Amino acid sequence: MKILLPTSTAGSLPKPSWLAEPEVLWSPWKLDGDQLVDGKKDALRISLHEQNHAGVDIVSDGEQTRQHFVTTFIEHLSGVDFENRKMVKIRNRYDASVPTVVGPVSREKPVFVEDAKFLRKQTTKPIKWALPGPMTMIDTLYDDHYQSREKLAWEFAKILNQEAKELEAAGVDIIQFDEPAFNVFFEDVNDWGIDCLERAIEGLKCETAVHICYGYGIKANTDWKKTLGSEWRQYEEVFPKLQKSNIDIISLECHNSRVPIELLALIRGKKVMVGAIDVATDRVETPEEVANTLRSALKYVDADKLYPCTNCGLAPLPRAVASGKLSALSQGAEIIRKELVT
Numbered sequence: 639m640k641i642l643l644p645t646s647t648a649g650s651l652p653k654p655s656w657l658a659e660p661e662v663l664w665s666p667w668k669l670d671g672d673q674l675v676d677g678k679k680d681a682l683r684i685s686l687h688e689q690n691h692a693g694v695d696i697v698s699d700g701e702q703t704r705q706h707f708v709t710t711f712i713e714h715l716s717g718v719d720f721e722n723r724k725m726v727k728i729r730n731r732y733d734a735s736v737p738t739v740v741g742p743v744s745r746e747k748p749v750f751v752e753d754a755k756f757l758r759k760q761t762t763k764p765i766k767w768a769l770p771g772p773m774t775m776i777d778t779l780y781d782d783h784y785q786s787r788e789k790l791a792w793e794f795a796k797i798l799n800q801e802a803k804e805l806e807a808a809g810v811d812i813i814q815f816d817e818p819a820f821n822v823f824f825e826d827v828n829d830w831g832i833d834c835l836e837r838a839i840e841g842l843k844c845e846t847a848v849h850i851c852y853g854y855g856i857k858a859n860t861d862w863k864k865t866l867g868s869e870w871r872q873y874e875e876v877f878p879k880l881q882k883s884n885i886d887i888i889s890l891e892c893h894n895s896r897v898p899i900e901l902l903a904l905i906r907g908k909k910v911m912v913g914a915i916d917v918a919t920d921r922v923e924t925p926e927e928v929a930n931t932l933r934s935a936l937k938y939v940d941a942d943k944l945y946p947c948t949n950c951g952l953a954p955l956p957r958a959v960a961s962g963k964l965s966a967l968s969q970g971a972e973i974i975r976k977e978l979v980t
């Protein structure tokens with residue numbers, strides 16, 4: 639990346655209220671048929687405009703074409719029955735009605751490739767595309783076929799690799815895998831989770847990232863955070879193996895969190911997307927608050943490897959709040975850029 643401290647978001651941004659009900663997850667579409675197809679494209683254009691207006695350097699689609707970061711990808715696969723739903727506990731935290739794996743899973747056609755081509759045509763900036771990670775995918779399903787979390791994750795890794803290769807060919811610069819489950823199932827992450835992730839990026843020449851957070855700012859997550867004690871040391875469990883992996887960039891939650899910043903030393907050598915925007919509050923950060931978080935991260939991350947980012951997706955926030963936070967991110971990064979060159 640030629641720009642120092644290139645800014646980006648973890649992924650999702652709020653959708654316009656004419657497209658989907660605002661401030662909720664799994665929000666149903668308000669349009670259908672051709673109107674929905676056009677509406678998603680228009681929303682993507684607006685989302686890109688807002689990122690540009692705020693001065694975001696690495697842009698995304700704001701996840702305007704998907705209802706949910708995991709479910710929408712799974713909906714496009716065969717072997718999963720969306721009518722046959724079961725209640726499961728997601729990341730040991732909250733109950734959700736999820737589809738069932740009823741046979742071998744496969745990707746019969748590309749999922750996001752046309753959307754990525756569309757975004758590529760709209761901008762010359764570097765673009766980042768988010769996909770769900772294999773472990774987070776299996777955690778958002780009921781498996782009635784493989785009867786093995788590891789086997790199913792491995793199948794998803796192969797499918798994600800097919801999609802990632804086509805996204806790369808469509809001109810995506812960074813492919814990011816969202817793995818909030820890495821913050822919960824430490825033993826599995828170290829046994830096979832990171833191996834599956836490496837299978838998903840096999841043969842890619844573009845940059846790759848993994849996003850590991852404490853979740854969207856919804857009540858189930860903020861309640862969970864209250865049980866984690868005064869220091870959140872979850873990253874400590876998975877960083878040593880991630881540091882040795884082929885993943886280029888690690889995207890993390892830092893701002894307003896209880897993650898001890900010195901844990902960043904465990905991934906020295908990796909590029910780090912440092913979460914400098916809290917997604918669990920409507921209060922917009924000041925640029926100086928963003929700068930403070932980046933400054934503390936700089937003690938453990940070389941300046942040329944630090945990518946200012948948001949803690950997680952901004953989808954559940956009011957649009958004006960999200961726009962304000964994107965501007966604060968850019969302005970905070972600019973404060974540090976000036977300090978670094980003087």
Ligand SMILES: [Zn+2]
Nearest residue numbers: 851853950951
């Ligand atoms: Zn996240």
